[in-house]
Amino acid sequence: MIFKPSRLLIVSAILLLGACAVYTTNNLVDRYGNASAKDREVIAIDANQVDYWRDVKPVLDNRCVVCHACYDAPCQLKATAPEGLARGASKDKVYHPQRLTAAPPSRLFQDAFGVEAWRERGFFPVLNEFKSSTEANREASVMYRMLQLKADHPVMLDTPLTKDVPVGINRDEFCPQAENFDAFANEHPQWGMPYGLPGLSKNEFTTLTQWVQEGGRYTPLSPLDTKLEAQRAEWEAFLNRTGNKGRLVSRYLYEHLFLAHLYFSELDQTTFFKIVRSHTPPGQPVKLLSTRRPIDDPGTQDFYYRLVRKQETIVAKTHMPYALNTERMQFWQGLFFNTNYTVGTLPGYDKKHIENPFLTFAQLPVKSRYKFLLKEAQFSIMNFIKGPVCRGQAALNVIKDHFWVFFVDPEVISEAKVAEFLQENADYYDLPNADSDVYLPLSTWLHYSHKQKKLLDAREAFLKEQLVDENRSITLDMIWDGEGNNKNAALTIFRHFDSATVEQGLVGAPPQTAWVIGYSLLERIHYLLVASYDVYGNVGHQLMSRLYMDFLRMDGESTFLLMLPSETRAQERQNWYRKASPEVVDYLKHPALDNRVEPDIDYRSSTPKLELFSLLEERLGDAVNHRRDLDNIDNKVVRKALKRLAKVKGKTTEALPENTYLYIHDGEQHFAASLLRNNAHLNITSMFREDKYLVPEENDVTVTNGFTGAYPIAFFDLDVEQLADFVDAVGALKSKDDYTQLVNQYGVRRTNANFWPELDKIHAALREFDPVEFGVLDLNRLQNR
Template structure:
């Protein structure tokens, strides 16, 4: 009986959908995906590039971008608008099989191809009439729905709205839009935000009613073309050495926002693999991973302009200039070594950079990724996992990162070691299944122990272990590189990497060498498949546990032997027996390593951090620090925020942007709450490991993080009161009073005015790093 009712329900729902499609087809003709590009606009037609694009970017892209765009509707380009939406989610941590690839600009070349992949239109694709453009256009209908049902006049929105990254998105098709609107009258667009200003709303509606046509994309300014030619010549040297070097460069820069800092204008480029040589139209080779078999005899590396709007959560700027080319020539072409055979693309080899690039000098590879260490580390945060607690709950909320100094001695020592132990360095990126997590943990822990034991045995045979560790063995940025030390902030399921040593002394720190950086990159960037199944994602996170522990363990070697165990015990409070047994193994303890650093107190870690801060104090950038403010009173008052700790922070989210109005203009700051944990050894049950009494607060200049949770606006005359209210916000009443007085909630009638002000400040303060923020994590409190 139940089965019969279920089948009847399926038939009914299917029949309704078919009826809706048939009705649209009968009224407005059959759906025909087509090209909306016109040579010239007719009189009265609205210009997409000059008029429509700025509105969509600043009002719609703030939610609809990257892999986590609701319904995969990416509105940052005309191509994304024409592609439309999908009911399938890219981020699905329960799928048993890897998903079909749906990367914009890569996995389909026309609107018809996207329809074949299951994407449905948000623009009218029936007959081209004024009425059809309104009635059969999902985008038009959702904008009109918002206009007909404006946001309720309330500070906190009701349960009619759902929030959170995992909220269900309905993604209505054209034939479903009427039913959707009847069920959810308040779910017009922008979702759970104020409607557009009248002039913006009318502009978008008129453009849609006119058929959403657009002229050809504006041509790239001519001054860029000569530089593209010069760099594509560099990237496509035909020698075996040249082909191997540029394969290495590509596999590390395929996600970079490349730009020419010698020229003006915000034009960013991607380095892609193409079937065609420079001088011909680019024919992108779209593979799941950058090291997958391209299935061509010769790969060409080409520069293509990024067509979508720049969004902060994926934006990783990387400058190309004459200095860079000279540097790469010195690293890879002025060295004496031989490349006598190109590696293949068999997954077992291509997923292991230590095998693929074994003919390139280790010190050259290491210096290449060190030169832009912030970009390298940022890759696993802003790369394929642009939303990702699975990848990010393996790290603490706040820690510092340092690097081992490069040395040409590595070219002989490490090259020989890698040749003998390449299998121990293989990564799980090619695996898709994990059915027994504990068994997999044991397998990789044994492998990691073997690797550490082999490494120590090899170094001992060379006499390197007899050299005591001290700060001279840490990379100093060659005296001028600001990437020498980094700070990582984790904001629950997103994170940020900043140059410099920011915030108070952290609980933990990492000390990374070449093999650590390379494995992190190939595990969570080059080898991470956002479309992969749950097994692949769990394996990636599991393996990152060992890389984190190794990096932390190397940092501990700078401390006296007797204090290492104490620190590790603090970092891994409450960890399960398997983890503790691993941490206590001889290979991890590595008692043979001594430090030459002299300590004078009973808190050597604090001493070490002070020595490190002194080592880098003249090198690292200071623009994030309050001390860089000209207004010393403002800096001093805001600095007092860092004294608020523990339970007083219970209600604050992890990332808030503060606008302070001063007589000299707007100043922007980011308030970061660092959540304390007993340990970071499990992807499940994070809340059970929380220690709210140890939470801390950091305030920095500018914009740190891509996903703000709250906005505040304060006049500098009220700063003392604002900070007083933050310290009292641990109670529900105190938090409510703070919000009512200073917050710019997502429901605020002037929200978009404030948003525009934020973007002006962001672009002025950080013109290269600037990108649109993501508003999907704005809270409703």
């Protein structure tokens, strides 16, 4: 017999459950009194109490920050600073691809100050805010309850997580509060913290528990060293020069360095600063002037550029170190102040200037702007890779999985003529704004494609004048050689499905595509995807930013193609855009210059593109960074095996993750490497259904010396004696089951009993490889296989 509950019974059950919910909520109030927002910074703590900076921060950095950092921290709970824990969590998501209206920004240390202000913005506590006592601090703390939930329900070691513990950046998030935590725990007993990973060690758990029980308090950051303070004062004086020239230069620097982690390399390489706008001048406490984007109107003419100490734990996915030193100041002085030009009227923050940096900074020398960007070209590109736009496959499927980048030499074409061209065609350089139409992406794409065609017409006429009419040729000399030693002259970009990495040098085998970037393209990429991008914007803004990037990618590709023979250009373009939409094909056919101009390069082989890559590498010489080359590995056995691994191609690669870390040990010696899967595409012009355009039989892999990328997807720990068999097994992969066997034999699953010690080894290797660039990894993409 099937039991059918009566209507009365159902109603009674609902009332009972409701009463339980009320009881749970009121129980905390009954037991501990009413809750109120609590700021937790104190001047000092007792000697026998847990110290946040000495005891707690190391545990958080190594066990919690790996998931709870940046915009994509689950429930916006940031463990990167004590103020983040005091702020608490929110059910609102920063990355929300279906958002029809812009959301209010919620940036820590920027959009609100003090716990009460965050409560008014909808954030709820994860530390006790009822009357303080040891019991209340523990039982009314979501943080403690999450840790205890994991201790009570540990993961099953060395086996994949069950389906009721979903992982990945797109999983549903449940953000429990203290009042309803019992219901959450009953429904999801396996969801304790660290989520989907082994629990903390006994000592780590005890440290965090004691800190929570003592009230989760922390003392202020220790003051800066006097030498660092002096350096900060010197640089703030540089950034706040009087006069129109100084003010316009500082605006340009600010809009390009607002994401940088600045450090005084001659004094300290671990203390970082951020440039901000402040109501108050140097010498006074900073009173932040916060806007959604750095290009937005500050609302006052009386503001100052200040350097504030970076208060959060450095994480790899957002870490972009930028050195300030004597050489840098002299370089900027030469570019912008020892150059003969004048600045009349300062540009405002009206719509036309916000959307067009070529109008805003027209009075600054073009060559100075370009040399500023080129000097740290990796950083310039990395802003697009590590900035807020980088998160998610839909944002990154505008680029290939692996390609090389070169730059136009700033001395190739007359600066005066470039400046005149930019001014005459300024209308065609307008970028999509934050009010892009949510419902008409195709028509908006067509609108901008028409403007781009006009820009291409203008550029073609300009290049015809410079090349054809003046009887000049396209040669290898048009490529910037980094003055012979600047390692930014050649870059490699890897896309790992929904994340990306930019490296110096020509890493990996010759790729299918390459870009050649000049000043206007580099500037447009920055303003489209960095300075003008609003991570809290609506879906129309985010969609149009991605769609517009199509044009910029094609621009970089087309300039590279100009260096190839004309018949090769057509073949390459056709191969890059197989099965592209009619609108894209029409757009690609528009430029005609490449049918009329041949490069003055002595090609001697039947494979001009590969030959061009070789010629460019020869031209750049010592400016090519080789630190990722496998030849730098001094162990012959390891080097030989990894080179063999780098030859794996085709459908065999389908079972591999996009980014795999290999930790190899030979006695006390260890080696680090990354195995990157490069997916081949028919084309990358479609934002959706990327799987329809994949060509797995054309896939290949890149193996790098050292760990590459901030988002590892899989870990393998290998003894050198196992390496040859591991390479054989990878080359023989035919199915997901084969890959599972590979993990069974060599992998470090997220449920591995030694997972945390393994991660500590990886972090130590990263710090050893480059301490300045070191940042805590992000594990939100770690596989469950």
